[in-house]
Amino acid sequence: MSHRIYLLPPWLRLWHWTNAALIIVLAVTGASLHFAGEGGYLVPFSLAAKIHDIAGVALACAYGFFVLANIVTGNWWQYVPKPPGVLARCLTQARFYAFGIFRGEPHPYPPTVEANFNALQAVVYWFIMYLVVPTVVVTGLIFFYPELAPTKIYGLDGLLPVAMLHYIAGAVVILFMVAHIYLGTTGVRPTSLFKMMITGWHEE
Amino acid sequence: MRPSTKSLFAALAFTALAAASGAGIAAEVKGAAPTDPALIEKIRKSNAECYACHTEAGLKNPPRADMDLAALTKFIHDPKQFDGSNHTGMECKVCHGQGYVAFPHAPEAKKSISECGECHATKALRVETQFEASVHAKNLKDAFTCQTCHDPHVYKVAAKVGDPRKIVAQDNAMCVDCHNSDLRYSAFSTALPTKKVRPDLYATHDWLPNARLHWSAVRCIECHTPVSPVKSLATSHEILAKDKSDKACVTCHSQDSALATRLYRYASTNVGADLGFANAQVLGSAYVVGATRNPLIDRAVIGLFGLTVLGLLGHGAVCVVLALIRRRRTS
Numbered sequence: 379m380s381h382r383i384y385l386l387p388p389w390l391r392l393w394h395w396t397n398a399a400l401i402i403v404l405a406v407t408g409a410s411l412h413f414a415g416e417g418g419y420l421v422p423f424s425l426a427a428k429i430h431d432i433a434g435v436a437l438a439c440a441y442g443f444f445v446l447a448n449i450v451t452g453n454w455w456q457y458v459p460k461p462p463g464v465l466a467r468c469l470t471q472a473r474f475y476a477f478g479i480f481r482g483e484p485h486p487y488p489p490t491v492e493a494n495f496n497a498l499q500a501v502v503y504w505f506i507m508y509l510v511v512p513t514v515v516v517t518g519l520i521f522f523y524p525e526l527a528p529t530k531i532y533g534l535d536g537l538l539p540v541a542m543l544h545y546i547a548g549a550v551v552i553l554f555m556v557a558h559i560y561l562g563t564t565g566v567r568p569t570s571l572f573k574m575m576i577t578g579w580h581e582e
Numbered sequence: 583m584r585p586s587t588k589s590l591f592a593a594l595a596f597t598a599l600a601a602a603s604g605a606g607i608a609a610e611v612k613g614a615a616p617t618d619p620a621l622i623e624k625i626r627k628s629n630a631e632c633y634a635c636h637t638e639a640g641l642k643n644p645p646r647a648d649m650d651l652a653a654l655t656k657f658i659h660d661p662k663q664f665d666g667s668n669h670t671g672m673e674c675k676v677c678h679g680q681g682y683v684a685f686p687h688a689p690e691a692k693k694s695i696s697e698c699g700e701c702h703a704t705k706a707l708r709v710e711t712q713f714e715a716s717v718h719a720k721n722l723k724d725a726f727t728c729q730t731c732h733d734p735h736v737y738k739v740a741a742k743v744g745d746p747r748k749i750v751a752q753d754n755a756m757c758v759d760c761h762n763s764d765l766r767y768s769a770f771s772t773a774l775p776t777k778k779v780r781p782d783l784y785a786t787h788d789w790l791p792n793a794r795l796h797w798s799a800v801r802c803i804e805c806h807t808p809v810s811p812v813k814s815l816a817t818s819h820e821i822l823a824k825d826k827s828d829k830a831c832v833t834c835h836s837q838d839s840a841l842a843t844r845l846y847r848y849a850s851t852n853v854g855a856d857l858g859f860a861n862a863q864v865l866g867s868a869y870v871v872g873a874t875r876n877p878l879i880d881r882a883v884i885g886l887f888g889l890t891v892l893g894l895l896g897h898g899a900v901c902v903v904l905a906l907i908r909r910r911r912t913s
Contacts, residue, residue, distance in 0.1 A: 411835070411871050411872060412871065412872060412875065412880075413872070413880075414831065414832050414835045414836050414871070414872035415832035415835070415836025415837065415838065415872065416836070416837070422831075423830075423831035423832055423835055423872070424789065424790075424791060424829075424831050427791040427831070427871075428791060431791070475897075479901060480900055480901060480904045481904070482904070482905060482908050524795070533866065534854055534865045534866065535865055535866070535867055535868050535869045537868070537869040538865060538869045538874070540869075541869045541871070541874075542876075542879075545879075545883075546879070546883075549883045549886070549887070552887065553886060553887060553890050556887070556890055556891060556894065557890060557894065560894040560897070560898065563898070564901075
C-alpha cells in the first residue's frame, strides 16, 4: 500500500484551481487582444476585452487572498528556499529532470509536511508568485487607470513600458503554466499530482 | 450644405472682384498666411476695426453708444483663437463682404458672406459627394452647412494641428457640441419630419469598452466615417449613423491599424520605429492594444512558447518510451 501524507489545505487547493482557471481565461483572451486581427481562432476583440477585464480583477482579488492566507497560515515559508546548499539541491533536481527521470529514478526530494517543495520548485514558485504574478497584476490594474502611468517616456506614451511589462510577465506566467502542467504528470502516476491538488493528499 | 453648387462660378467671380476692387486681401500663397509686413499691418488694422466690437473687450467697452449689445453677444470672436485657426492672416472682410464695411451693417449683410466653396472650390467638390451620402445631409438637408461643424474663425485642419491628441480634442468637440447638448440637438432636430430626442452618448456606446478613454484618444469619425476614397482628403465627410458605423475593433486594434493612415497620418514620431514597433507613429501619444506591437518580441514569445511545448512533448515522449522499455525488460 502506498504512503500518503496530507499536504494541501482546502483554501490552498481552492485558490490554486481558481487561479488556474483565471490564468487560462486570461491567457486566451490576452492573446486574442494582443494578436487581434490575425485569425478566426481568436476570441472577438470586444468580447475578449470584457472577459479579460473581469478575469483580471478576479485574478487580482485571488492574488490578494493568496498573499493574506499565506501570511495568516504561515504557508509563505514554504516558498522560501532554505540554505545551505540551495543551488546544489536545485542542480540535483534539474539533473533528475534531465537524466534521472528517464531512468525511472525516484524524485530526489519528495515532499514532506515541513517542506512541500523541492529547492528548484521553491525558487521557481517564489519567482513566479512573488515577482512575476504581482507584475502582471499591478500592470494590469494600471491599464484600468492609465492616468497612473507616466505621461511620456523618451517621447513615447508612458503606458508602453507598463504594457510591455504586462505582456512579457504574462508570457512568462503562461510558459510557467505549460511547464507546471507537464511536471504535474511526473508523479508516481501521471494523474497522482493532479489528484493531490484536488484531495490535498500526496501519494508516494 | 450645397458648397459647390455655385462654387466654380463664385470662385471666378470672387477672384475677379477681389482683383478689381483690391478690397479682399487674402494670403499671397494659397493656404499660407501673408509674409509681407506692409500687408500684415494692413490686415491687422482692418481686423482691429472689427475686433473693436466683436470681441469680449469690445462687448465690455463698445465704441458706440447706439449698439445692440444683445445682438452683438452672438457674434463675439477670440482674436487669439482666430490667429491659431486655418484662416489666420486673412482679413475679416474677405468673407464678410461689402455689407459689413460700414456700421450699422447692411440689413442683408449676412447674404454677402462668402460661401466656403468660393475659396475651397476643389475641396468642396470632393467633399460634397461624400457629404450628400452622410446622415446629416439625409436628415437635415440644407440646414446643415460646412459651418455647422467647421467654425471658420476657430477650425484648423488636422495636417496643421499635427498632435493627434489636439486633433481629437478639436474634432470631437465639433460632434459633441450638438450630440451632447439637448439645446443644440433639438434646434437642429426641428428640421426633421418628427422631432428626435437626443440619444444618450453613453447608452449608444455601451458596447464600446472604455468609451471615455476612446473619446479622448480617437475621433468620433474614426468609426463614424468610411475610409475616404479620395486620397487628398484625409477623412471622408460621409458621417455614418450608428447602424452603419464601424464596430470592428480590429480596424484600429491590429497590426494593420487604420489609425496609421487616419488619425496618425500627420504624426511624426520615429522613436518607436527605431525600437522596431509596428504603427510606431501612434506610440508618440498612445499605446494601442493589438496595434503598437513589437514584431521581434512577438516572434521571441511565440518561439519560446513553441520550443517549450515541443521540448516538454519530447521529454514526455522519451519518458514514456523508456518507461515502456523498462517495463518490458522487468516483465
